[in-house]
Amino acid sequence: MSDERQPPPPERDQQRAMTEGEGTPVGAVPATPPRRGLMRSGMVVSSMTMLSRVLGLVRDxxxxxxxxxxxxxxxxxxAFKIPNxxxxLFAEGAFNQAFVPVLSEYSTTRSKQEVRELLDAVSGSLTMVLAFxxxxxxxxxxxxxWLFAPGFSRDPAKLAMTADMLRLTFPYLLLIxxxxxxxxxxxxWNRFAIPAFTPVLLNLSLIGAAVLLTPMMDEPAMALAWGVLIAGAAQLLFQVPFLAQLGLMPRPWPNFAHEGVKRILRLMTPALFGVSVSQINLLLDTILASLLAAGSVSWLYYSDRLVELPLGVFGVAIGTVILPALSRRHAEQSREHFSQMLDWALRAVLLLGLxxxxxxxLLAEPLLITLFHYGAMTDNDIVMAAMSLRAYALGLVAFMLIKxxxxxxxxxxxxxxxxKVGIIAMAANMVFNLILIWPLAHAGLALATALSAFLNAGMLAWLLRRQGVLxxxxxxxxxxxxxxxxxVAMGxxxxxxxxxxxxxxxxxxxQRGLRMAMLVVVGGVVYFAWLGVTGMRVRHFRLKG
Structure with a gap:
């Protein structure tokens, strides 16, 4: 039986009044806004992410x-994949997944001063470690x-050029x-739009660097490395005014002895594997692809970029809005609502991911041709990239479910x-890689990643069910x-x-753009018309966070 059916303690009454806008007691955390519907928050993040992903495609x-x-x-x-x-792994992966639950607990149960002390200690400690x-x-x-692309050692000039670019791109890790x-x-604090919009600045920076800096460089690709560095600074500076507006601008000061920092570090260590196993798998693909035919790294990159569009717009967006909501429900010991949120997230992912x-x-080659078949991109590049795109697409739903x-x-x-699940999935991915790389080359690497993602998602769901959480x-x-x-109707x-x-x-x-737009619109209309005719309605996906 959940604690919702028991009389809440006085301090929880006080906190509930704060979050519902009934006033902020002296010394309490800044009142969080009234809880919004998860669908509405998800749509905010999705729309901002869609803008970013569309610009990302323009960038590509x-x-x-x-x-x-x-x-x-x-x-x-x-050079970009290593810091990215x-x-x-650290920023959007282990750190985010460890920091948000602790911060949500502090904002729910601690004073304003304690929240500020946590922010000061975490920001200072994070800056010190990442600067080193x-x-x-x-x-x-x-x-x-050499470690991340051992195949480049066969071409000393290529290895040296990559190292030079890495010196420009790696500070992006600290900034981002x-x-x-x-x-x-x-x-x-339910300000989802600003963080979701921030990646737009990366794409604008890279597009600007490609257009404006390329003529100044002996090696055109070096202009993009400068664009990455500029983007890191721009994204950080963009968010500062909004933190100040909330009164939550930290004063960074390292304090590894702080109780909250120690908890975050304890949570981060295993989370490095647990939340980012799909990224580790993609990196393994890059290492092995560097040993294959020239162009294999790029074929995987272009196909991965297309998969990242729906993954970011739908999967990442839903995962972003439910983590703070789930953390608050856990802090309030609201087990029933916690389970309802997970069920809602699974349905939302399948509704859009499938x-x-x-x-x-179905549209692998047409999509790649419409977006990338210009300039130096050859017909063979399209054929090769389409093979890995179909393999990645098979695992798209699994990637979303993990999120x-x-x-x-x-x-x-x-x-x-x-x-534990992540380690098993990574081991399986390595086995799949060794089995599939010989008959399918780079496409085998993509297929191995998809298969290991299904294993990962399946085990996570089974364990949540066994624990009685889902x-x-x-x-x-x-x-x-x-x-x-x-x-079926859409297909x-x-x-x-x-x-x-x-x-x-x-x-x-x-001509390509108009035909592709027509296919996207018709496919979407047919799909959602079928759902509407069979009785599915928007209200079925409304749930308060």
Whole structure:
């Protein structure tokens, strides 16, 4: 039986009054806004993320046109992937999943002064650690490059160019981690739009660098490395005024002895594996791809970028809004509502993830041609990238499920269970890689990542069920039939309306864009029309956070 049915203690009454806007007692944390619907918050994050992802695709079109899948492109993608991988591991991964539950607990049960002391200690400690790591990585850039892309050692010029780029891109880790810290604070206070919009600045910086700095560089790809560094500073500075507006601007001062910092560090250690196993798998793909034919790293990159669009817009967005909400429910010991939120998140992910995965599979070549087949991008690059895109698309739903299932553990400050699952999934991924890389080359690496993601998601769901945390709500049978029918109807429509992919090669940018837009609109209309006809309504997905 949940504690909601028992008389709440006086201090919880006081805190409830604060969060519902009935006044803020002296010394209490800043009153959080009234709880908003999860669907509304998710739509805010999704819309901002969609803008970012669309600009990201524009960015990738510019990069593909400028660099294609050649030596400069491979070097930049590795130089950017290393700090970007560590960003997802430390900033958006382990740190975010450990920091948000602790911060939510402080904001629910502690005083304003204690919250500020936590923010000061965490920001100072994070800055000190990451500044040391950044300095060390810049000094060790050639060795890091060899470690993450050993195949580049066959070409000393390519290895040296990648190391030079890495010295420019690695400080991005420090800057974006502090940005993630700021975003976690804003998300905890239900300011989702600002952190979700912030990545737009990265894409604008890279587009600007490609257009404006490329003519000044002997190596065009080096301009993009400068763009990454500029983007890190811009994203951090963008969020500062909004923290100040909330009265939560930290005064960084390292304090590893602070109780909250010690708890976060304890939670972070296993979370490094548990939440970011898919990123580790992608990095393993890069290492092995560097040993394959030239262009393999770029083919995986371009296909991964297309999968990242729905993953970020839907999966990451839903995971972002439910983590603070789940953390608050856990702090309030509201077990029933906690389970309802997880069930809601699973349905939302499947509602949007299944048709997205199907569309990527059916329209692989047309999508790649429309976005990237310009300049240095060849027909063979499209064929190769389409192979890995279909393999990644098979795992899209699993990638999304991990984003919403992992918070079910982290919100309860349980990071040990996901790390066990993560280690098993990583081991499986390595086995799948060795089995599939020989017959399928780079596409085998993508398929191995998808299979290990399903293993990861399945184990997380099973453990949540076994712990009694995830209890499926009524109506899943009908829901599954509605989704299945909608996907079939959409698939038939796309198959009938899309010509053979070779025809797309003969069209110009406008023709490709218009035809692709038509397919997207028709596919979406058919899918959601089926759901509407079979009785699904927007109100079925409304749930308070």
């Amino acid at each position: 079109v510019v990069i593909a046109t400028l660099l294609g899948a050649g030596q400069g492109a491979d070097a930049f993608f590795v 991988f560590m960003r997802r 790591i950044t300095a060390l990585a810049m000094l060790a850039a050639p060795w890091l490059t 981690s502090l940005t993630a810290f700021s975003g976690s604070v804003l998300n905890t 048709p997205a995965a199907l569309a990527l599979t 919403v299932l992992a918070p079910g553990f982290f919100a309860r400050q349980d990071t040990k269970t996901p790390v 209890n499926f709500q009524p109506g899943w049978g009908r829901f599954a039939m509605q989704l299945g029918g909608g996907c 038939v429509a796309l198959w009938l309306l899309s010509p053979e992919w070779h025809h797309w090669l003969d069209w110009n940018l406008l």
